[in-house]
Amino acid sequence: xKKFVCETSLEMAAAAADQAAEAIKDAIExxxxxxxxxxxxxxxxxxxxxxxxxxxxxxxxxxxxxxDEYIGLGPDHPAGFGKYLRERFVDKVENLKAAHFxxxxxxxxxxxxxxxxxxxxERAIDVALIGIGENxxxxxxxxxxxxxxxxxxxxxxxxxxxxxxxxxxxxFETLEQVPRxxxxxxxxxxxxxxCLIVTVPDERKAEAVKNALKGQVTPACPASILQQHKxxxxxxxxxxxxLVSPR
Numbered sequence: 001x002k003k004f005v006c007e008t009s010l011e012m013a014a015a016a017a018d019q020a021a022e023a024i025k026d027a028i029e030x031x032x033x034x035x036x037x038x039x040x041x042x043x044x045x046x047x048x049x050x051x052x053x054x055x056x057x058x059x060x061x062x063x064x065x066x067x068d069e070y071i072g073l074g075p076d077h078p079a080g081f082g083k084y085l086r087e088r089f090v091d092k093v094e095n096l097k098a099a100h101f102x103x104x105x106x107x108x109x110x111x112x113x114x115x116x117x118x119x120x121x122e123r124a125i126d127v128a129l130i131g132i133g134e135n136x137x138x139x140x141x142x143x144x145x146x147x148x149x150x151x152x153x154x155x156x157x158x159x160x161x162x163x164x165x166x167x168x169x170x171x172f173e174t175l176e177q178v179p180r181x182x183x184x185x186x187x188x189x190x191x192x193x194x195c196l197i198v199t200v201p202d203e204r205k206a207e208a209v210k211n212a213l214k215g216q217v218t219p220a221c222p223a224s225i226l227q228q229h230k231x232x233x234x235x236x237x238x239x240x241x242x243l244v245s246p247r
Contacts, residue, residue: 001213001226001227001229001232001233001234002232002233002234003213003233003234003236003241003244003245004016004233004234004235004236005236005237005238005241005245006235006236006237006238007237007238008237008238009046009201009202009237010046011237012046012047012199012201012235012236012237013046013047013049013050013199013201013235014050015235016047016050016129016197016198016199016233016235017047017048017050017051017054018050018054019197019233019235020036020047020051020127020129020197021051021054021057023126023127023194023195023197024036024057024062024126024127025056025057027126027127027194028058028061028062031126032061033061033062033063033097034061034062034063034126034127035062035063035065035123035124035125035126035127036062036063036064036065036125036126036127036128036129037064037065037066037067037125037127037128037129037130037185037190037193038064038065038066038067038085038089038129039067039068039128039129039130039131039139040067040068040081040084040085041081041131041169042169042201042202043131043132043199043200043201043202043205044088044129044131044199045088046201047129047199048088048089048092049088051089051129052088052089052092052093057093059093059094059095059096059097060094060095060096060097061097062093062096062097063096063097063098063099063100063123064085064089064090064096064098064099064100065100065116065119065120065125065185066081066082066085066099066100066101066102067081067102067128067130067139067184067185067190068081068102068139068140068182068183068184068185069081069082069101069102069103069104069182069183070104070179070181070182071104071109071155071179071181071182071183072104072105072179072181073104073105073179074104074105075101075103075105078171079166079171079172080104081102081104082101082102082103082104085099085101100116100119100120102116102153102183104182104183109155109181109183110155112153112183113151113152113153113154113155113183114153116152116153116183117151117152117153120152120153120189121152124192124194125192125193125194126193126194126195127193127194127195127196127197128190128193128195128196128197129197129199130190130196130197130198130199131198131199131200132198132200132205132208132209132212132223133162133165133205133208133223134161134162134165134204134205134207134208135159135161135162135165135208136208136211136212136220136221136222136223136224137162137222137223138187138190138222138223138225138226139184139185139186139190140156140158140162140182140183140184141156141184141186141187141222142156142157142158142159142161142162142222143159143219143220143221143222144219144220145187145219145222145225146186146187146219147187147188147219147225148188149186149187149188150186150188151186151189152185152186152189153183153184153185153186153189154183154184154186155181155182155183155184156181156182156183156184157180157181158178158179158180158181158182163175163178163180166178168204187222187225191225191228191229194231195231195232195233196226196229196231196232196233197233197235198226198232198233198234198235199235200234200235200236200237200240201236201237201239201240202237202239202240203239203240203242205240206239206240206241206242206243207243208221208223209236209240209241209243209244210243210244211223211224212224212226212227213226213227213234213244214244
């Protein structure tokens with residue numbers, strides 16, 4: 001794992017986007033295409049803004065997989081991650097080869113997991129752009145996370161700290177509005193990515209960052225599994241890194 005601490009969140013976003021763009025370009029040069037995973041949430045907004053502005057990226061050779069989605073939210077719900085990715089990524093790049101969204105409003109969420117699993121099993125993922133939650137989650141794998149399942153997508157229960165994070169970031173007006181279940185890419189599927197670009201801003205993430213980088217590898221802190229990835233680059237602003245790096 002390589003750690004990069006930037007003074008501001010914008011500097012962090014630019015550095016992460018630069019590394020992601022290089023990894024995507026390398027995959028296209030090597031294979032003729034690239035497969036990527038994109039996360040959402042407040043931590044990814046600036047990074048996606050920087051990534052979509054990178055010149056010289058041939059998006060017609062890039063396929064995107066959606067990391068996670070609430071169960072029960074329609075595709076146009078303001079807090080839905082599909083809407084987030086369409087507005088902040090898909091609509092910003094030219095001629096994207098394909099985008100595979102999680103349908104959180106599917107009649108049968110388990111069948112939706114199976115559909116997505118079949119799609120992603122056909123491809124090796126070159127780059128996953130992800131974050132770390134306030135409770136240490138990766139995607140919507142809240143603690144204690146399932147480190148063992150080989151299923152690419154799973155149905156998960158969201159814990160209260162995760163739901164309060166979504167409320168605190170302004171996606172919902174009340175805690176009761178935050179869904180209790182989601183479809184999430186599994187830990188093992190995330191870890192299969194050839195390169196992980198992890199973007200973590202804000203002091204509210206500092207405790208999770210400390211546990212993920214300095215603590216034991218344990219399902220109690222899902223992001224601690226990142227210590228075992230061979231090509232993980234984590235980008236933090238000074239506030240997020242305050243408990244692991246001197247200011």
